[in-house]
Amino acid sequence: MTQLPMTVRHPDGLFVPRSYVCYRASETIHVDGDLEKPVWQAATWTEAFEDHQAPNAPAPWKLTKAAMLWDDEALYFAARLHEDNVWATITERDTVIYHDNDFEVFLDVDGRGQNYYELEVNALNTVWDMFHPKEYHRRSCLVTAYDIDGLETAVLVQGTLNDSSDTDEGWAVEIKWPWSAITGHIPRDHIPPISGQMIRVNFSRVQYPTLDGEARRKPGSRCEDWIWNSTNCGDLHIPETWGRVFFSEHTTAEEDDQVEMLAAPTIRPRPTPTPRHVDDMVWIEACDVTMGPDPSDAAASPAHEVHLDGYWIDRYPVTVSQFVKFLNDTGLDEHYVEYMANPDECGIRAVGGGYEVVPGREMHPVVYVTHTAASQYALWYDRLLPTEAQWERAARGLAGRTYPWGEEPPTPERANYDYQYGGTTRVGSFPLGATPEGILDLAGNVKEWCRDEYHSYPGGGPMLEFVNSATDTLDLHQQQALVRELYSVRGGGFSKQEANLPSAYRDADGPGRWFFSLGFRCVREEE
Numbered sequence: 001m002t003q004l005p006m007t008v009r010h011p012d013g014l015f016v017p018r019s020y021v022c023y024r025a026s027e028t029i030h031v032d033g034d035l036e037k038p039v040w041q042a043a044t045w046t047e048a049f050e051d052h053q054a055p056n057a058p059a060p061w062k063l064t065k066a067a068m069l070w071d072d073e074a075l076y077f078a079a080r081l082h083e084d085n086v087w088a089t090i091t092e093r094d095t096v097i098y099h100d101n102d103f104e105v106f107l108d109v110d111g112r113g114q115n116y117y118e119l120e121v122n123a124l125n126t127v128w129d130m131f132h133p134k135e136y137h138r139r140s141c142l143v144t145a146y147d148i149d150g151l152e153t154a155v156l157v158q159g160t161l162n163d164s165s166d167t168d169e170g171w172a173v174e175i176k177w178p179w180s181a182i183t184g185h186i187p188r189d190h191i192p193p194i195s196g197q198m199i200r201v202n203f204s205r206v207q208y209p210t211l212d213g214e215a216r217r218k219p220g221s222r223c224e225d226w227i228w229n230s231t232n233c234g235d236l237h238i239p240e241t242w243g244r245v246f247f248s249e250h251t252t253a254e255e256d257d258q259v260e261m262l263a264a265p266t267i268r269p270r271p272t273p274t275p276r277h278v279d280d281m282v283w284i285e286a287c288d289v290t291m292g293p294d295p296s297d298a299a300a301s302p303a304h305e306v307h308l309d310g311y312w313i314d315r316y317p318v319t320v321s322q323f324v325k326f327l328n329d330t331g332l333d334e335h336y337v338e339y340m341a342n343p344d345e346c347g348i349r350a351v352g353g354g355y356e357v358v359p360g361r362e363m364h365p366v367v368y369v370t371h372t373a374a375s376q377y378a379l380w381y382d383r384l385l386p387t388e389a390q391w392e393r394a395a396r397g398l399a400g401r402t403y404p405w406g407e408e409p410p411t412p413e414r415a416n417y418d419y420q421y422g423g424t425t426r427v428g429s430f431p432l433g434a435t436p437e438g439i440l441d442l443a444g445n446v447k448e449w450c451r452d453e454y455h456s457y458p459g460g461g462p463m464l465e466f467v468n469s470a471t472d473t474l475d476l477h478q479q480q481a482l483v484r485e486l487y488s489v490r491g492g493g494f495s496k497q498e499a500n501l502p503s504a505y506r507d508a509d510g511p512g513r514w515f516f517s518l519g520f521r522c523v524r525e526e527e
Helices: 257-263 320-330 371-380 388-396 476-483
Strands: 019-024 064-070 074-082 102-108 116-121 127-132 152-158 170-178 198-207 224-227 243-251 281-284 287-291 304-308 311-314 348-351 354-357 447-453 487-490 507-509 523-525
Touching: 019 257, 064 198, 074 102, 074 198, 102 170, 116 170, 243 257, 281 388, 287 388, 304 388, 311 388, 320 348, 320 354, 320 371, 371 447, 388 447, 388 487
Parallel strands: 019 064, 019 243
Antiparallel strands: 064 074, 074 170, 102 116, 102 198, 116 127, 152 170, 198 224, 198 243, 281 311, 287 304, 311 523, 348 354, 447 487, 487 507
């Protein structure tokens, strides 16, 4: 296979989520898989799908595009998948469809990163529809028992299915997803949408290699994952990274300039903070403080009292320059991730047996750091990662304020969130977002690792309702959810939605995972 170039999409090194304007259907849509119908010919089609790890991965070698329309009854999807050998094997609904080549839809109608939906379809038109209460990395499990009431799907193959003796053109998917299947599951007063409303959506194409001369998956092979909007990692279940779909009351016959302008990405110029001493720490007196409730899951993470001894906490997240010093001093090369070399995301280059900072990235927070690496850095520096209680006390104070600065809602002048600045900003760039003690960047910019494993708070219910069930009664997905090792993460990041910025919001991830907006800061405890 010809070596393909790395994906280049983010202009001027900025993260810009893809956007799409979904127009009203101009006529009744009969779902039959035929995408040559005038209604789909008039629709706007998305950009070509990219690798799920773009821009740090080669571009796909097969073309995939999708389109959307809506009316008062339903949301409609269409997809064209170019393929010279169309095959499928799975015929039973609600089995693991992605073991075949498939097309997938992810739908977060609230834009909060939870209570989202997923639908998978293969070339035999076998479907797997499911509901996700939270992201997997927040100790959750899919609910495969959920069915989309009134769902209609159709597949049309341009060629011959499961016959490798000829060359196919591809296959098409058409989907009708009734609004009632969404509002009937969880009551929502904003569905069907109004003009200008935005939801988060992603599409995925799972693609396996085949054996020469055979219309089936190569045994033991791993799939490619090509998606509309890259999550920049190997996990598709990160709704904050999905594309944005804006709805218009117009049909495709009349362009909606107002909504098109609303959907057009806008990036603010990054502020330039004054030079500062990044090793600075702030003293927090011993106290009794109320933690929680987590506004996204008060049942598992209710309010409760905690006593804290006095401690020091970093005024800023750990920077790229600080992490480079750690790498060079310790020689712990295993904590360097190749993605760190991207000058627009992190900016650490491996050179001559050591590491150096890409000029201009010195004061940016380090990212692509695992929990293990962050803990090792803290140990090298004679410090610790903060506990969740220490982090939350620093952010909320004794009064339990909603945000580090108080009760006023977030603005781009207070924090870097929801891609407002197209990536990380230099630490300390938002003095209006500081706590009264002068601790900065506790909301937005980067998420921050904490020391604790991620579990329910004292007095909270289980995060997984089947936690006490016998193992032999659980399916594979439930068994995996029970044993998933997770550590707490706080603070949101430049990619996080505004809804996830309150300082009591709890996030998490696996100890060996890294992410383009995940960093950390340290504490020092008095003996």
